[in-house]
Amino acid sequence: MKKLLILFSHPRFEKSRANRALIEDIDKIEGVNCHDLYEEYPDFNINVEREKELLGNHQIIVWHFPFYTYSAPALLKQWMDVVLEYGWAHGSKGNALKGKIAFVALTAGGTRESYAANQHNQFTLREFLRPFEQAANLCKMIYLPPFAVHGTHILTDQQLTAYADSYRRLLIKLTTGEYDPVSVSGFEYLNDWLSNKG
Amino acid sequence: MTSTFLSDALIYLAAAVIFVPLAKKMGLGSVLGYLIGGMIIGPFFLGFVGQEGKDIMHFAEFGVVMMLFLIGLELEPKTFWRMRRFVLGTGIMQMGMTTVLCFVALLLVGLSWQASLACGLALSMSSTAIVMQTLREKGLMKTESGRTSFAVLLFQDISVIPILALIPLLAVSGAKAASAGHPSFMEGLPGWAQTITLLVAVNSVVLVGHFIFVPFLRFIARIRLRELFTASALLIVIATAYLMMLVGLSPALGTFLAGVVLATSEFRHELESDIEPFKGVLLGLFFIAVGASINFKLIIENPVKVAALVGGIIAIKSLVLYATGKVSRLSFDQNMIFTLGLGQVGEFAFVLFAFITQLQIISAESSDIMMGATAITMTMTPLLLLMNERLILPRFGTKEAPEKKEADEISFKHSVIIAGFGYFGSTIGRFLRANGFEATILDNDSDRVDLLRKMGFTVFYGDATRLDILKSAGADSAKILIAAIDSPETNLDLAERTKKAFPNMKVMVRARNNMDAYNLLDMGIEDIYRESIDTSVRFGVDVLIKLGVRKYTATRAGQLFIKYDEASFRQLAQHRHDQEAYLVNIREQIALQEQLLENDRKAIPNIHDFAWDMDAEMKNTPDMKNNTG
Numbered sequence: 001m002k003k004l005l006i007l008f009s010h011p012r013f014e015k016s017r018a019n020r021a022l023i024e025d026i027d028k029i030e031g032v033n034c035h036d037l038y039e040e041y042p043d044f045n046i047n048v049e050r051e052k053e054l055l056g057n058h059q060i061i062v063w064h065f066p067f068y069t070y071s072a073p074a075l076l077k078q079w080m081d082v083v084l085e086y087g088w089a090h091g092s093k094g095n096a097l098k099g100k101i102a103f104v105a106l107t108a109g110g111t112r113e114s115y116a117a118n119q120h121n122q123f124t125l126r127e128f129l130r131p132f133e134q135a136a137n138l139c140k141m142i143y144l145p146p147f148a149v150h151g152t153h154i155l156t157d158q159q160l161t162a163y164a165d166s167y168r169r170l171l172i173k174l175t176t177g178e179y180d181p182v183s184v185s186g187f188e189y190l191n192d193w194l195s196n197k198g
Numbered sequence: 199m200t201s202t203f204l205s206d207a208l209i210y211l212a213a214a215v216i217f218v219p220l221a222k223k224m225g226l227g228s229v230l231g232y233l234i235g236g237m238i239i240g241p242f243f244l245g246f247v248g249q250e251g252k253d254i255m256h257f258a259e260f261g262v263v264m265m266l267f268l269i270g271l272e273l274e275p276k277t278f279w280r281m282r283r284f285v286l287g288t289g290i291m292q293m294g295m296t297t298v299l300c301f302v303a304l305l306l307v308g309l310s311w312q313a314s315l316a317c318g319l320a321l322s323m324s325s326t327a328i329v330m331q332t333l334r335e336k337g338l339m340k341t342e343s344g345r346t347s348f349a350v351l352l353f354q355d356i357s358v359i360p361i362l363a364l365i366p367l368l369a370v371s372g373a374k375a376a377s378a379g380h381p382s383f384m385e386g387l388p389g390w391a392q393t394i395t396l397l398v399a400v401n402s403v404v405l406v407g408h409f410i411f412v413p414f415l416r417f418i419a420r421i422r423l424r425e426l427f428t429a430s431a432l433l434i435v436i437a438t439a440y441l442m443m444l445v446g447l448s449p450a451l452g453t454f455l456a457g458v459v460l461a462t463s464e465f466r467h468e469l470e471s472d473i474e475p476f477k478g479v480l481l482g483l484f485f486i487a488v489g490a491s492i493n494f495k496l497i498i499e500n501p502v503k504v505a506a507l508v509g510g511i512i513a514i515k516s517l518v519l520y521a522t523g524k525v526s527r528l529s530f531d532q533n534m535i536f537t538l539g540l541g542q543v544g545e546f547a548f549v550l551f552a553f554i555t556q557l558q559i560i561s562a563e564s565s566d567i568m569m570g571a572t573a574i575t576m577t578m579t580p581l582l583l584l585m586n587e588r589l590i591l592p593r594f595g596t597k598e599a600p601e602k603k604e605a606d607e608i609s610f611k612h613s614v615i616i617a618g619f620g621y622f623g624s625t626i627g628r629f630l631r632a633n634g635f636e637a638t639i640l641d642n643d644s645d646r647v648d649l650l651r652k653m654g655f656t657v658f659y660g661d662a663t664r665l666d667i668l669k670s671a672g673a674d675s676a677k678i679l680i681a682a683i684d685s686p687e688t689n690l691d692l693a694e695r696t697k698k699a700f701p702n703m704k705v706m707v708r709a710r711n712n713m714d715a716y717n718l719l720d721m722g723i724e725d726i727y728r729e730s731i732d733t734s735v736r737f738g739v740d741v742l743i744k745l746g747v748r749k750y751t752a753t754r755a756g757q758l759f760i761k762y763d764e765a766s767f768r769q770l771a772q773h774r775h776d777q778e779a780y781l782v783n784i785r786e787q788i789a790l791q792e793q794l795l796e797n798d799r800k801a802i803p804n805i806h807d808f809a810w811d812m813d814a815e816m817k818n819t820p821d822m823k824n825n826t827g
Contacts, residue, residue, distance in 0.1 A: 014748050075750075196432035 002175045005058035006105070009065040009076040013038065018107040018152040019066060021164040029127065031175040033058065037075050044078055051083045052096070060101045060174055061141070063132060067108040067148075070121075070128050079160040080135060089139045101174070101181060102136040103144035103190065104129055105167065111151040126188060143180045147190040170194055202364020203405055209246045213239045214482050227335055229328050230580035233484050237577075247490050258487045259450075261480025262327055262545050263439050264473055266450045270325070271470055272456020273352070278458070281349060282540030283457060288346060288522055289353020292540075296322035299616065304511060312368040313560045317568060319361050320551055321511055325544035326351045327481055328579055332539065336661065337685050341622075341643045343532040346523065347539055358546050359451050362553065363396040369557040392446075393568045399445050403438060403452055415465045431472040434460075448549055484545070492573045507571040512578065516541045518794040521740040531595040531644030538582040542575040587660070596644040596659045601805060615703070617662035619646060622708055622729060623682030627655075637680070638671050663692050665699050673700045681707040686714040692725055712767060718773045728767075735760050 006026065010019055013036075027034050035054060041047075055061065065072045088094050114120040115128075126133075129146055136143035147170055149155075149163045169192055173179070187193040213235035221231025239246040278285075300318035305311060312674060327413060329347055330339075338344045367390075411434055418430045438456045439449030461470060497504045516537050523533035555565040614630060614637040616623050623639075628638050640662040641647050641654055647659040658671040662683060673679065679696050681689040686709065693705050706725040709715035715726045739756035743749055 011750055012748075014751065038750040039748060042753035 001031060001058060002101075003031045003033065004060040004062065004171060004175050005054060006032065006062045006064045007037060007076065007079065008034055009037045009063075009073045009079070010189065011038055011075070014067065016107075018058050018149055018155070018160060018163075020062075021160045022028075022105075022107070022149065022167050022182040023064075024164075026168070026171070029171055029175070032171050037079060038073075043073065043141040044075060046075075046079055046082050048082050048085070051079065052085075052088065055083070055097060055100075058100070062103060062105050067106045067128075072132075083110075084139060096138040096180050100141045101141075101144060102132075102141045104132050104146040105148075106146060107149040109151065109153055111154075112148070115150075130167065142185075144181065144184055145187050145190050145193070166191065166194055202462070209478050210483055210486055211240055213486055218482070223389055227332055228482075229331050230577070230584075232485030233489040233577045233580075236486035237492060238489075239486070240490035240492065240494075242492075242494035248382055258480055258484035258765035259545070259548070260439070261477060261482070261484040262789060263450045263453050264435060265327055265330070265481055266437050266454035267457040268470060268473060268477055269330075269352075269355070270454040270459075270555055271461050271466055271473075273584060274461045276456060278352075279681070281352075284345075284526075285349045285353050289357070291525065292350050292518055292522045293319075293322045293354060296515055299514045299518065300511070302597050303514065304514055309560070309564075313554075316365055316368055316550070316554045316559050319365075320547040320554065320568070321515075322542050322546040323354050323358070323546045323550070324351060324515070324540040325483065325542050325579070326355055326575055328542060329539050329546055330582060331481070332580060334685075335644055337683060337688050338535065340684065341532060341535075342526075342528055342645055343523075343535040346526050346528060346536050348534075350519075350522070354544070355451070355454060355546070358448055358550075359396065359400060361550065362448055362451075363393045365550070365553060365559070366392045366557060368559055388494060396447060399442065399447055399452070399805075400455060403442075403455045404459055407456050411456065411460060412465075415460075415469075419465070419468075427468065428472045431469050432476065434702070435473065441635045448546075448634055450546070450549075454715070488545075488573050488576055491569070492577070493566065493570045496570050497574075500567070502582050503804060504567065504571060504574070507567065508574050508578070511543060512541050512569060512582075515543075529645055529648065532748055534586050534590060534595065535583070538586050539579065541582060542579040543572040544576075547572045591644075591659075596647050612636050612656065613675075614638070614680065615640060615671055615673060615676050615678070616680045616682060617641075617670070617681030618681070618689075618708075618733065619650065619657075620682070622684075623680065626680055627683060638676070640667065640671055663688060663695055665695060668696065669699065673703060676700075676703050679703045679705050681705060683708075686710045690714070690717055690721070691719060694721055697721070697723070716768065716771050719768070731760060731763060735763075770794065 006023075008019075008023060012017060013019060013023075023034060026032055033054075037046075040146060063072065063076060066075055071077075075162070084090065084097075086094060088096050108115075108125070110121055112125075115123065115125045117123070125146060125148060133143050149160075149167075173194070184190070184193050187196070214232060217235030217238070218228050218231035221234065222228060238244055241247065259654050268528060297315075297318040300321045301311075301314045304317055306312035309317070329351060333339050333347060407792075414623065415427075415430060415434075418427055434456060435453050438452045442449045442452035519537040519540050520533060523536045528536055551560075551565050551568050551572070554560055554569055555562055560568075566782075612635075614635060616627050616637045617640040619627060619639050619641045623641075627637055627639060636656070639650060639657045641650070641657060642661055644659060649658050650657045658667055660667045662668065662681075673696065679692075679700070681692045681693065683689050687707070693707050696705055697702055704725065705723055707718050707723055707727070709718055709726050709728045711728060711730065715728050718726050735756045738759075739752045742752035742755065747755075
């Protein structure tokens with residue numbers, strides 16, 4: 001049984017349809033702790049010690065956010081800059097996060113197909129998420145592929161509910177199930193791993 | 199008739215307009231300015247006003263009447279009740295001891311015991327008008343000396359009622375108050391009946407205030423004619439005063455009571471702002487009349503007698519006051535201000551002496567000398583306070599400048615000076631200190647100065663608007679002056695002076711509200727901090743959060759609002775001068791508020807902007823952007 005921390009960053013959650021579906025009651029899953037950064041730190045004044053303590057208490061870290069202009073909302077970047085300290089999270093003596101699992105969960109307006117070379121967005125989602133991938137590597141964490149909800153504006157309520165279900169199943173699987181992180185890394189999206197019966 | 203009225207008005211107003219600014223420039227305070235103006239236009243020097251000075255004084259006493267109405271208004275029964283022990287303790291001690299000492303002294307000089315007692319009571323009074331005006335000007339109302347002064351003065355003002363009731367009992371049997379103009383109801387009644395009349399009158403003021411004035415004002419307020427409300431306010435004051443005079447009582451006390459009764463009504467602040475200007479002008483007139491009434495001829499004829507009387511009175515009063523201050527545990531500085539501040543004989547003494555003379559308890563001649571001495575003690579007060587501030591306190595009390603240690607000489611020159619270290623200034627100072635920036639502090643509350651010095655702050659003691667103190671605090675080399683004094687007028691004054699004298703310093707000013715801020719903007723001050731804005735908005739943000747708005751959205755809305763408010767405040771400031779004929783401060787405020795609300799309705803920024811929100815566009819072209827709802 002692993003404990004999972006969702007670092008949820010949404011500057012306008014009250015208007016979000018997709019993220020509401022994903023996040024609603026997610027806390028009720030055993031071992032899952034949703035940490036709403038914009039609600040905790042509306043003035044961007046992050047309590048670093050508290051964040052470190054939270055990280056220490058969990059084995060799986062999820063950066064969950066809406067994918068605005070190809071990146072995370074400002075507060076999550078702020079969080080990474082101030083919390084992932086040299087000497088604590090990385091550097092020769094920074095081993096606090098070593099061996100923990102990290103991945104990105106995001107919602108994007110564009111479809112999965114649009115994220116490809118010669119398509120509308122030119123690059124794949126994995127490429128856009130390199131900073132997260134390398135930040136996890138730097139902190140000696142195990143980086144898993146992202147969980148993505150694409151085309152949020154064209155999703156029907158039914159499709160959205162299906163996404164919410166799979167997100168839930170994913171979190172349960174990650175906290176309770178037996179799996180080899182290295183083989184999971186082989187998938188492009190965690191969505192794929194989930195539907196791969198594996 | 200009309201022409202004499204106009205010429206009189208011309209002389210008095212000119213005297214005020216010429217001498218008060220002169221006195222202020224010399225740092226003497228407005229009261230001394232009025233008094234000197236009065237002396238100069240009085241019979242002895244220029245002779246513009248002659249014997250009619252006394253009549254003017256009667257008229258101007260109405261300023262005192264209004265002042266007491268305002269004091270009453272500010273004195274909610276609840277506040278008064280909380281202060282009762284303090285007021286009674288200090289008041290009884292001061293009045294009792296002063297009366298007894300004066301009584302003994304006058305007995306020794308050879309007056310009858312009745313006369314000695316009556317005069318002793320009159321002399322124990324101090325001048326609320328002079329003390330309050332002076333303390334307010336010096337920004338000392340909130341210090342310990344200010345509080346104690348207020349308590350003693352309050353006790354004195356209230357005790358005029360029983361004194362007026364008791365004095366007839368002292369009258370030599372058969373002597374009655376001679377008719378002084380209008381016949382009063384109380385004349386001709388035996389002493390005990392007069393006392394009862396007084397009690398009835400006092401109670402009826404309270405009842406009338408509650409059951410007639412308040413409903414009457416409600417009725418007037420509903421008509422929504424501003425000037426009618428002002429007229430009603432004046433009517434209440436004048437009617438109360440007139441009725442009191444008709445019964446033969448002090449009008450000042452009647453209006454004081456009326457003020458206390460109305461203090462709990464919803465019209466308190468409106469009444470205050472309506473009566474305030476009248477009070478100011480009439481009180482000035484009263485001071486001029488006191489100056490003009492000083493009979494220099496009498497002084498020259500009896501120099502020793504008058505000097506002895508003035509010296510004796512001030513000595514006795516000061517002695518008692520100092521002892522009272524000691525008992526109230528005032529520190530030396532505060533006690534000196536309290537002692538010398540209340541060392542004069544007050545305006546009620548004029549009323550009491552006139553009354554005593556009417557009852558033939560003392561002769562008209564002695565009464566003239568007494569009144570002359572009273573006026574002189576009033577003039578001495580501002581001078582004594584000035585001496586205290588410039589000569590006595592710097593030497594014996596809290597030092598103006600902090601003790602210099604040789605090695606400290608350079609660190610002495612901080613680049614920030616904070617004037618006023620109350621709640622507001624001290625927060626700034628603490629914040630700066632927490633971030634490694636020491637500031638030099640200027641404050642005029644000696645108790646606070648002593649405390650701060652003990653805590654290791656560099657503190658200069660004194661009136662921040664004095665250029666010499668600013669200079670010794672290092673204004674020549676400082677970069678920033680923070681004007682954080684409680685009184686907006688003083689901040690304005692300070693900002694203006696420093697801008698001229700020390701152009702090297704950036705002046706950053708605390709403003710109480712938009713009106714003060716506008717005045718500062720007019721002076722060309724850029725850095726203005728309205729004290730309520732940030733707190734109120736932060737409050738509003740928390741309300742939004744409690745109502746269920748997301749914290750970040752509420753915070754952003756607050757930030758936007760502050761920005762918008764600052765911009766609209768500056769915009770309104772430009773248009774302010776377009777609109778003429780704004781006379782009453784409060785009315786202008788309401789007009790501005792209205793304009794502000796109107797603009798808000800049109801242009802208020804709110805959380806319904808399009809940041810992080812491309813839904814509308816996205817629904818048509820889902821692949822154009824990556825933003826998501």
